[in-house]
Each structure stands twice: as C-alpha cells, then as structure tokens.
Amino acid sequence: MGSSQSSALKYVIRAKFEVEGIVERSDVIGAIFGQTEGLFGPELDFKELQRSGRIGRIEIELQPKHDRTIGRIIIPSNLDKVSTALIAASLEGINRVGPCSAKVALERIEDVRESKRKAIVERAKQILQRWTVETSPSLEELYREVAESMWWAKVEEYGPEKLSAGPKVDEAKEIIIVEGRADVINLLKCGVHNVIALEGMKIPETIIKLCKEKEATAFLDGDRGGDFILKELLQIANIRYVTRAPLGKEVEELSCKEVMEALERRVKIEGLKFEIQERREWPALRQVVEAVKELEGTWEAILFDNNMERIARLPVSELADRLQKLNGVNVVVFDGIITQRLIDISLERDIKCLIGARVSEAVKEPLRVRILTFEDVKGSVTTT
Numbered sequence: 001m002g003s004s005q006s007s008a009l010k011y012v013i014r015a016k017f018e019v020e021g022i023v024e025r026s027d028v029i030g031a032i033f034g035q036t037e038g039l040f041g042p043e044l045d046f047k048e049l050q051r052s053g054r055i056g057r058i059e060i061e062l063q064p065k066h067d068r069t070i071g072r073i074i075i076p077s078n079l080d081k082v083s084t085a086l087i088a089a090s091l092e093g094i095n096r097v098g099p100c101s102a103k104v105a106l107e108r109i110e111d112v113r114e115s116k117r118k119a120i121v122e123r124a125k126q127i128l129q130r131w132t133v134e135t136s137p138s139l140e141e142l143y144r145e146v147a148e149s150m151w152w153a154k155v156e157e158y159g160p161e162k163l164s165a166g167p168k169v170d171e172a173k174e175i176i177i178v179e180g181r182a183d184v185i186n187l188l189k190c191g192v193h194n195v196i197a198l199e200g201m202k203i204p205e206t207i208i209k210l211c212k213e214k215e216a217t218a219f220l221d222g223d224r225g226g227d228f229i230l231k232e233l234l235q236i237a238n239i240r241y242v243t244r245a246p247l248g249k250e251v252e253e254l255s256c257k258e259v260m261e262a263l264e265r266r267v268k269i270e271g272l273k274f275e276i277q278e279r280r281e282w283p284a285l286r287q288v289v290e291a292v293k294e295l296e297g298t299w300e301a302i303l304f305d306n307n308m309e310r311i312a313r314l315p316v317s318e319l320a321d322r323l324q325k326l327n328g329v330n331v332v333v334f335d336g337i338i339t340q341r342l343i344d345i346s347l348e349r350d351i352k353c354l355i356g357a358r359v360s361e362a363v364k365e366p367l368r369v370r371i372l373t374f375e376d377v378k379g380s381v382t383t384t
Contacts, residue, residue, distance in 0.1 A: 021100030159206030166193035182252035190256035217241040291333040301334030
C-alpha cells in the first residue's frame, strides 16, 4: 500500500507554524483535524481523505523555543490542484493549538511529478556529459592544450614584495589582479600570463604602481573576503575593471571556461566606485541590524528608502509583486530566501541591496545589487 501511494503522490504541502506556548505533535495534529472539520463537507474532510489514501500521513516537525513552539506541517496529497490548494489554504485558518494562540503560513506546494521530471532531466544531462567526455576532449582539455602549446608558464616572483605573478606582467598593457598564488597558477593553466597576486588583504605598493601604469582588472573570489579586498582596492589603487568568481566560489576553483567567461563579463568600475564602497557599510547600519533582529522568524520584509527610512512592512509572500509597484525602495531586509527573481526585480527597479535569511544556490550576484544574509549582518556587528 505504501509503495502504490508513493507512486501516485502528486503534491506536497509545506507550511510553517508558530504557537504562543509549548505544545506537542499530537496537539498540532488535533488542531488540524479539529479546526478544518466541516469546512468543505465530507469530500475534503481530513479524516476521510486520509482513510481513502488521497492525502498521506501528516508529518509535524516542531521545536520548542523559549516560551513558544515553531515548526512545519508537511502533507502529501494525491488530490487535484484545486482540492490541494483548498487543503493548503485551510491550514492558514488554524489560529489555536491546544489552549495557545497559533499562526500558520503556507510556504509552498511542491509538484512531485515536476521534481521527478527535473531529476530525470538532470540525470540525462549527466549521462550526456559523461558520454561526451568519454568520446571527445573536454573544453577544459582544449583550453589547456592550446595554452601549453603557446607557452609553458611558471609562477614568477615580482617586485620587492616577491608577489606571485605570470611571465608577461611587464610587457602587457593590461594586468589581471587576483588574490593569491593558487589563483595565479589556475590562470596560467588557462593561458592568462599577465596575472599578479595581492598575497594578502593589504594592497602592496607594487600593485598600486602597476595600476597607475597599466589598465588593471581585479578578478576576485565570490565571497566576503573578495568584498573586503575590492573595497580596499577601490580606495587605494586605480582599478579600471572588476569581475568576480560565481557566488561562493574562489578563482582557484574555476575551470578555464569559467575563467574566460568571468573575464568577458568584467565591468567598468567608473560610476560604481562610490556605490560599492557605500554598500559595504550597509550591514553595520543601525536600521539594518534592528530590522534583522525584528524580522527573524516572522516571514516578513521591511523596505527602506535612500535615507534608510522605513517605507513599508509586508509579508514575504507579497514581496516580489510589491517591489514591482513601489517607487523609491533602496534596501530590502526580509526573512526569506534571496532568489534570482528578486535580484532581477531589484536590477530593474534600481534597488541597491537585498538582505535575506539565506541565498538560493542558483543565483548570480550582480555588481549593481548588494547581496547579504542575516549572518553577514550579525558578523559585521561582531567585528565592528
């Protein structure tokens, strides 16, 4: 029975709840059955739906937190879309668990069949990639083959600081500035020989001098360390362009294809210098710190204008739609996930900073929108 039920599963309803008191799993289950009973007649009664196998076993995840309980409700559904949506909406009508006040909010409804389709597509990609690799040289190998045929380059020491560098720093009109020796090695493997490393957070005098003589591109890691180095470079050195490794990755980890793509999408620093410097100060702003403390666990958002005055407070579920309509939003702090859609809306609406509980793995961080997490804000407070 479990196997057939699993194979017929269409959707999974996921909802968050918060109870003003300490309750048990059985209390939450009782509230679900008790407060939804009779809403839509016997056809959509929870007990009858479970008995007939049209919804699966209700899972409750809960965690006591001080004098309250937070958690999630997970309900598998074999119903159609309309019926599943009605069941999901009925959960938000629950306002008490046992003797305690409660609040339930729908997170999402997952389409299990869509997940299966995506899994099949991803597996097909893996099969195709492996097939291609086994039958033809990879692009990575072609890059390396061409690079090695042009030059067998070794890391050299450059300047009085003995910075790690490629062999063409002196003769090249442009230079690529990276963070460390491992980054230099990776770029040399990809045929980029006009590269030099900072070798630390302090900007060496050799780098400052080279930036006056040559057109400089900063190629930095896609993490917080790269943020700090970029801020320092902009204050001290004459950088013309900047590019970053993908969010969360380091330059030394990139394939040759990723290296070339990053260098192709480099951005002129003119007009961005002041903006980038200012954005680094946002996490420590009193208004931002207070907003993060206030929003944790609420699934809500606070919008600020250019003067860091509050414009609005709203549910995260309404955030994308409201951002497309509101004018003058400069900073958004919200208890949710920063997605590519929100980044695209921010670029379109000229929003300068998104601060969320966490960042989706699929996003690409643009230079014109600052992306921060609640942990970044807490860390900046600790270190300042």
